[in-house]
Amino acid sequence: MNDRIIRAIALVLVLLMMLGTAACGNAAQPDAGSETLAEAPAPAEEASAEESSGSLLGGWSRPDSPVITDELAAVFQKGMEGLAGANYIPVAYIGRQIVSGMNHEFLCREKMVVPNAVETYAVVRLYENLEGKVEISDIRDSGVKTWISDLPGGWSQADSPEVTDELRTQLEQSFESMLGADYKPLALLGTQVVAGMNYCVLCEQTVVYPGAESEYVFVYLYVDLDGNPQITDIVRFAEEAAE
Numbered sequence: 001m002n003d004r005i006i007r008a009i010a011l012v013l014v015l016l017m018m019l020g021t022a023a024c025g026n027a028a029q030p031d032a033g034s035e036t037l038a039e040a041p042a043p044a045e046e047a048s049a050e051e052s053s054g055s056l057l058g059g060w061s062r063p064d065s066p067v068i069t070d071e072l073a074a075v076f077q078k079g080m081e082g083l084a085g086a087n088y089i090p091v092a093y094i095g096r097q098i099v100s101g102m103n104h105e106f107l108c109r110e111k112m113v114v115p116n117a118v119e120t121y122a123v124v125r126l127y128e129n130l131e132g133k134v135e136i137s138d139i140r141d142s143g144v145k146t147w148i149s150d151l152p153g154g155w156s157q158a159d160s161p162e163v164t165d166e167l168r169t170q171l172e173q174s175f176e177s178m179l180g181a182d183y184k185p186l187a188l189l190g191t192q193v194v195a196g197m198n199y200c201v202l203c204e205q206t207v208v209y210p211g212a213e214s215e216y217v218f219v220y221l222y223v224d225l226d227g228n229p230q231i232t233d234i235v236r237f238a239e240e241a242a243e
Helices: 002-028 034-039 049-053 070-080 167-175
Strands: 086-099 102-113 120-128 134-145 182-193 196-207 215-223 230-236
Touching: 034 167, 049 086, 070 086, 070 102, 070 134, 086 120, 086 182, 120 230, 134 167, 167 182, 167 196, 167 215, 167 230
Parallel strands: none
Antiparallel strands: 086 102, 102 120, 120 134, 182 196, 196 215, 215 230
């Protein structure tokens, strides 16, 4: 009887030891995939369409080229048809905005139909709807004279508004010594042959300050016969015209 009790007790102890060992083994073994889930980074949020494109939907953008194509010339002519009191000659295509249709922005030569009128530069905005109808939405006179004339030695409208790589480099060299603002050349407006060459270039100026807005300025550059560039003047839109 005693032997049976001793054997039973021994068997119970053996079973308890086996259960304890199995429990320890299970506790030491991690759940499958637990480490991966703990260390895996949270998925990055997908960039919105606005972030990936680098521009806001419906915002103004610069065209790849300021050259006024036949199609753009037709849009301009359609929008300005019937306008009285002033004559407008488009010089460069400088902006566009996709809306319910398209907004267009042209830099023009503007001359009022009055005696002794002075020709100035102006920004003309046109709206073209989805049916192709075009109308004027805004005209902003810069108050800056074009100085363009047919006289020898005078200013002439540039054959092309494209800013060449050479001219862009000359501008960048001249801007290096100018602190406080960044300049982006948009269109070549006029040239003048002197002892070298004068250039009038429409630029986008942005003051180096948080939240600063860009504005159009006219940059006058002189390049001597040896190719040395020098900025002679930077003219802003007249204050009364900007209001």
